[in-house]
Amino acid sequence: MASSLSPSLPTIFSTLISKPNHRSQTLQLSFFPKKLPSLFMARSADNGTGGAAASAVVEEKVESMNSPAKIEEVKDTEESLSSNGVAVENAEVLAFKDPRWVGGTWDLTQFSKGGETDWDAVIDAEARRRKWLEDNPEASSTDDPVVFDTSIVPWWAWVKRYHLPEAELLNGRAAMIGFFMAYFVDSLTGVGLVDQMGNFFCKILLLISVGGVMLIRKNEDIEKLKKLIEETTFYDKQWQATWQEDYKSDSKN
């Protein structure tokens, strides 16, 4: 069913459909040693479909996903404990293959766009590689080691792609909050913006709102922050436990 979906489906439908498939992918992982060939085919097709709908570079992804799908099955084995890894060795393993992945790293010359490297495409390609490997872990090999380091992508490429949109969002929120709070306080107290800035209480409010905008970006963040704070001192508490109970029982006496 999944393979019949065309890449032109609207994103939302493929999201709905590929979610259950994603769950079944996880189930397949748990039966790892007993994989059947048909499951492999379905899974790689899923990857192709899901990826196609989401990423801009459609054709290439489907291509690179489907070519490994043609390589067959890991031999259906029972866990043969006496011969480690022999079963996997004999079959042709589904491996990550991409024409631009050369010698354990991305060949930057293949990413050029108008004379310069297209860093966004490098980031996309690496994300796809990691996703593939997360779903289909591969044996690491010493003859063909992976030596890619994300730091070859220059800092400004990361900033442009990830930091700036988020910064815009947060600044926008801060500006909206600031404008309305200034208006609100002014209407209640008659204190203008310049005089508000001189007031200590208003400065505290400003600090809280900026901090809040920075730290709490999604609804879930509030719980996460609370858990984080508890987590930072949890280990210390475990170590102090042997001293705590001494003080506690002392105060009982």
Added chain:
Amino acid sequence: MAAISSAMAAGQNSDFLGLRLASTSSEARNANRRRLSLQIRASKSSPRLSGRPLRVAVIGGGPAGGAAAETLAKGGVETVLIERKLDNSKPCGGAIPLCMVGEFDLPLDIIDRKVTKMKMISPSNVSVDIGRTLKPHEYIGMVRREVLDAYLRERAAEAGATVVNGLFLKMDSPPAGSGESATTRYKIYYNEYNSKKSATGEKKEMEVDAVVGADGANSRVAKEIGAGDYEYAIAFQERVKIPEAKMEYYKDRAEMYVGDDVSPDFYGWVFPKCDHVAVGTGTVTHKSDIKRFQAATRLRACDKIAGGKIIRVEAHPIPEHPRPRRVLDRVALVGDAAGYVTKCSGEGIYFAAKSGRMCAEAIVEGSAKGTRMIDEGDLRKYLEKFDKAYWPTYKVLDVLQKVFYRSNSAREAFVEMCADDYVQKMTFDSYLYKRVVPGNPLDDLKLAINTIGSLVRSSALRREMAKITA
């Protein structure tokens, strides 16, 4: 930042298991709790033992027990070391740091291999070699536990300790609250295995003045004193005999695999042993999936261990943090029984031996070389000393675990960071010598920036990856 807050993957149990103290201990707790006020000069105020030296039973003959027994015996204390299996080959990674060889005067022939290279492999198989910064005389020693344990016990016996092959069953503590508790002895019950008499051993009892519990992760002594529970990891390991040619690769190299497939909160390893390798993994939070994790570890290493034969399968619990109570009256826990295993690396042999030695030193000092009775204050001095000396190491490793073992993206960043020379130098310095030495502040700042950069990049990639399936 989003990555750090969004990943609570390790699922730290907010239910603080440790503080649920066993109810049986409530009586014992009331005894002699004034020590905070009178303190320090315990040895001067405790009664002199007339006509006999202090007698201490060390339960368990591993590194902790062996080290404790040796130091006690050398200090003039009458020591009995009770070990249930004298040829026990405890499932263990078997790695000891360089400082242990020096501090415990270990002969070099008990070290099977000197590992000088380590390979860290990330979830996407990015592999980094660490060990470039090691000096020629520095290495991680790989030992066989049966050899190390037997050697330490032998040294204890030579120093004057009596080694008994027996299984500790239970003990009678002095009744709490009574005035006599300062001098009443503990009575320990054990099965002595004497092959001449019977197969199951004969029941014996012994009166001792103090007990050192060195009997490992499932300590009975800990149960006796109501020490409480700890969270523990299951470490599962297969010993694999691989062909000579492949063994050459592992001659002095150990490997560490990180990834959600291999373990959600620990790592998978391939450690070389005397003539085979140990392939294993561990987990705290997903113990029921350990076989799956092991299969994944074998897959990741499959090219390098292909054609190997599994000669042994073993598993063992590893404590994650100390027990809530490590000392009660004149009973102290050391080693795994106390829970002295670091996070992140899961290292325990050195700390077991060191804590055994420190506890023994505190007993020797508190009893003025075996001439006076000791009390809980003396044993607490050992706790103080140990906590003070090694707390920074434990805390740093805990922080590393929390930051870098949370998710695949954090692990990718971790492996990327390991490629840096400064990181390697700091890591090895702190591992080999158990010192947390602050380095050059400028380099530290650069390291902090690089770490944040790595984490931010991999979490950005993680967001891209999430978009792919969404």
